[in-house]
Amino acid sequence: MKELLSGNEAIARGAWEAGARMAVAYPGTPSTEILETMAARHREVYSQWSPNEKVAYEVGIGASLGGARTLVCMKHVGVNVAADPFMTHAYTGVNGGFVLVTADDPEMHSSQNEQDNRLYARFANVPMLEPSDSQEARDMTMAAFQISEEFDTPVIVRVTTRISHSKGVVGVGDRKPGPEKQFEKDPPKYVMVPNNARQRHVVVRDRLAKLEKFTEMTQFNVLEENGSKIGIISGGVAYQYAKEVLPDADYLKLGFSYPLPLDKIRKFVESHDTVLVVEELEPFYEDQIRAAGIMVEGKKYFGHLGELSPYRVADGMKAAGIVDTVAVSKIAPAENMFPRPPVLCPGCPHRGAFMALRKLKVAVTGDIGCYTLGFTKPLGAMDTCVCMGASIGTAIGMEKVHGYAKGTVAVIGDSTFLHSGVTGLMDAVYNNSNVTVLIVDNSATAMTGGQQHPATGRTLMGDEAGKIDIGQLVQAMGVKNYRPVDPYDYDQVLNTIKEEMANDGPSVIHTQRPCVLMPKRIMEEPYTVDLEKCTACGACFRISCPAIMAAKETNERGHPKAIIDASLCTGCTLCSQICPEEAIILKSQMVEA
């Protein structure tokens, strides 16, 4: 049976076929669809969102100890959050097979950095598989469970955006149950106090020695001989780019890429005149191959930054002297093109908060989510963004040193607050910070597509769920100045921020309106512009709403008046609140006039 599946869908499919009983994650691009697919199509697997990647990983440890084959998924930076349990889990090993999917984002299509998580495999001494298309994503996920159980170790399946979000034809099969297992008490293995951990570290090194034999034998490290003098060592999507450019070279394709099959590589290099290593981001293969005393070249020609592409691989191969020409565009690109950055949606409840923050000219420490778009012009109301949950700690530090005369406000979303903002707020209470925190709550993990979280009242699988009350939580932590506000009421937001910045002690301002992309969004009557009254002052253009566009009509100085696209307007009212001419009115009022 064949299906058109994305890499993410294929991973879910593979885990289901392999008999996984547990799948757990926190959403993060490009990994999110793995669990969404699991919950939608493969409901025999219990799937859940956890509040963050660390908890997700720990839930995974427990499920594996309890005997279940377990899939844990996250984006590359999520592994940083889960690194604490991960690094020691490498010591304890598993019971039911345990697979960690890390979905990396070279080029940073939707991320704050482009770290290469293959290095985590080496860091923790755990085996790693690197699929190069959807078929391998399924096959390798299935194999990863077996390898995990055979070698008693967590196994990394490392994909990148181009694997996760590319679709290809996949041969699939049926679900087979995994081994029947239960938890067995074994403190020396599972209780990582120093004495036990020292013993387990020995086990880790012995295991690595066994894996070094396995990697030489496994079907996933494939030799493709075409009788060429040129050899290419590659893996992941880079392999596909190389095949595209130079289909007739010999290949050593690394699918099981930690530990590396160094004997195989040595023989491959010895039997070819020229060998190139083609890999994205860090010289992960290249450094280890060279450290083993085998001379290869790679990064010199292909670079360390961003995504590779057929063009970049061809260009590198030309520089290395193994291809003669590189196809280039014969049609010149368009000149002076305007940018089209992502923006907050029409009716987005975050807009009111950023309009107020821009007006106040405060320093705004930001966080990770849709609302990070508050930094884009013309809103331009966010000054920092580092990682999930960083806004509150950053604001505390800046506030403690009086780092900005106009004051500092932290902005964080609901899902991000529950992920890792809560501890930042604890710091604010504990250390008597005067910080003002704006929790912009749209009842969703919106940027990744509106997933559920602990304050939405629903689970990933669609069941009713326990629901954290963010207001009660904040107050229980000792925040005395807690102010819920309506982000569609511009003056209320503006005045509340002013008041709370003047107040002593930590303040939390909690804006509450659901994401406009939610199924049950509030769709009010659209607004329209009375062009008789509009003076083309541009105030509504500066709130950066995609529904507001330039009209053909202009004022006497040639500036365009505004029109509103009724199919996009959600009737959030913000533009009508800031229009100095009261020219933005409901469509029905226009008809009456």
Add this chain to the structure above:
Amino acid sequence: MEKDHFDILIVGVGGQGVLLASEIISEAAIAAGYDVKKSEVHGMSQRGGIVTSHVRVAPKVYSPTIQQGTADIILAFEQAEGLRAVNWMKPEGVAIVSTTALIPAIVTSSKQFDYPEDALDQLKAKADNVIVAEADRIAGELGNPRLVNTILLGVMSALLPIDREVWLDTIKKKVKERFVEINLRAFERGEQIQRESVVS
């Protein structure tokens, strides 16, 4: 020998249905017996930003992305985005472009940037084969502005070695049931445009 590999670049703005269109092309090509890979980027880039999908159809496909300058077809749901993508196309390729113009806030709110009012003319100056489709107007006539994608699929369909029945079956399979009828009509309007078009 009939051409058996096609690289199709679909461009538009978040919300225009780029991903559904690429899904339909891919499924139709598989049903017609081809290997297919398609690639696109989700997440932050979708919020009103540019959405690009690469669809590659051939007996055997390696790279999931198209190499710049080699696309056989550019399918543009927005005219300036068609212009922006033109250098991805090979000179003998075909650009199918909707007259849709979506001007972002960053242009309307500042003097720094201009939207190219002459995007279609610039495009025709650069590319030999351009089919302009008033898909936004036709979608409006059909009563749903979101049909631009299906209309352009109709325009493109005759350029690929995929039977008409396969296209129609795939649309029926991929579109929500209550929208099937209107999408089939949109597809036919696109086919009509293709038949009447003098490639300029």
